[in-house]
Each structure stands twice: as C-alpha cells, then as structure tokens.
Amino acid sequence: MSGVNGSSLTPKFFILNGVPGLEAAHVWFSLLFCFMYIIAVLGNCGLIYLISHEEALHQPMYYFLALLSFTDVALCTTTVPNMLCIFWFNLKKIYFNACLTQMFFVHVLTAMESGVLMLMALDRYVAICYPLRYSTILTNPVITKAGLVTFLRGVILIIPFTFLTKRLPYCQGNFIPHTYCDHMSVAKVSCGNFKVNAIYGLLAALLIGGFDICCISVSYTMILRAVLSLSSSDARHKAFSTCTSHICAIVITYVPAFFTFFTHRFGGHNIPHHIHIIVANLYLLLPPSMNPTVYGFKTKQIRECVIKFLLGDKVVFTQEK
Known part of the structure; x- marks a missing residue:
C-alpha cells in the first residue's frame, strides 16, 4: 500500500474517493454542494450580522440562533472546500493527521448543532411556560x-x-470511499478490530443526540400542554408561530441524521453505499443552507429587520416571546 509507514502501519495519507460508483456525476454533485455552501455561508453570516447589529434582536432566542448560524458555517467549511477539491481538481489526498483533525471538528460541530437545537427548545419552553420570568432566567451569563x-x-x-x-x-489500504473523514468510514479502512470504535461511537451518539432529543421532546410536550391550556385562540396561534421555525430546523437536522445513523448500522446491506455518502453530505449541508431561509420566513421579527436593512425604513418591531 502506497503512503504507509511500514513499521507502524499508519498511513501517511488517505485517498478520499468521493462518491464511489457515481464518478461521472461528480461534477453535478460539486455544483449542488457548492451552491448549498454559498447559500449556507451567505445566509448564516447575514443572520449573525443582523442579530449583532439590530438591538431588537438582542434577545436569548436570537443569541441561540446566532450560535446555531456560527456552528453551521464552521461545519460546512470543515468539509465542503476539501470536497470541491476532490470533485473539481481530483485532489483526493488528505494527510493522516489532517484527516483526524477534520473528523474531530466534523463530529464536534455536529454535536454542537444538536446541543444548540436543544438549548433553543429549552428557550421556547421558558418563554412560553414562564413568560414573566423569561428575562431573569435566561440572562446573558x-x-x-x-x-x-x-x-x-x-x-x-x-x-x-x-x-x-x-x-x-491500516494494512489493507488507504482508500476511503467518502468525501470527507467520517469516524466509522476511516475506522473501517483498518485491518484491525474496530469494534471499540463502533461501540463508543454508538455510546457518544446516545449521550449527545439521545439526550438532546429527549430534552427537545420533553420541552415541546410541556409547551404543547401550556399552549392548549390558553383560553385565547390568538394567544395559541402566536405561541405556535414562535415555535414553527424551530420545529422545521429540528426536522431538517435530525431526519437525515437518523437515516444516516440507522441505515449505516442496521440497513447497510440493503441500501447502496453511494446513497449513504450522498445523505451524509446532505446531513452536513441541508440544515446550514435551509436554516436561514426557515428562520427568515417563519420569524416575523427577523423579516422586519431584513426589510429595515434592505429598505432603510423604520419598522415597528413586534416582540416575540
């Protein structure tokens, strides 16, 4: 195997093969992923700028949204530039330590995104169930x-x-059938026993994703109970409307994640490998590219701030709690 230190069986570099079996379509994948990356960077950076400069958005809900946008930009940037180099310039080599570094940041940032969604659910719970104590509970510190x-x-x-x-x-080869360094994709290249990797990966997923989903589910169960107990239909509608954008963000984040996680472990033999790779890329790109649009359309106060920014008009902001 080329690129391997014979004494330690540690490769000097890996070869990322992109989407195996669909090499002829690499150019189309590159255009799609590049477009989604541009949308994600521009949209999320725009949200961060808007939230930082508009005093009307200096509220906990929008601070968490800015944190989500920052995480999304960082997550895309860890993978897409290298991915485009593979598709456009056939630069498939990635050094071993660089691969481990990319793997680390990909998983840390996906964990961070899940955690921020959980914090946003708790924010909506406090805002709707304890509106009078909202500003005292969720302080800046x-x-x-x-x-x-x-x-x-x-x-x-x-x-x-x-x-x-x-x-x-790593004595079997240094070719990774993926567009970026994912934990299990790298581990499966090894000729050793990676059972510990698989078990710990499952444990980490349960401690992060499982815990966050439980918190989100409990939060929205309590929110639903509180909203249904409201006597005013207008109040119920307003409470639901403040949560719809967050629910959409949760759906577009966790659905591809669940598909990737469960099919990779329980349905891998029934689903073509290139489908795993495509969904794994969409899992990293779809939420960052969709979140600015979702929050821009679903959140009235952000729409008003965008109108003010674009038109230079004075807008009377409606507080959303």
Missing part, C-alpha cells in the same frame, strides 16, 4: 455558560474518536 458547556460536552466526548482511530493498524 446563563446563555454564555450554556453555549460553553454544550461545546465542551462535544469536545470531551469526541476527543476519544481521534485516539481510537489513530491506534488502529
């Missing part, structure tokens, strides 16, 4: 600590991925 804890949780749980992957012997 609390928001900062929550974001930091969410980030550190991902770092602590993902760091073992790199060590578990680095310890494996």
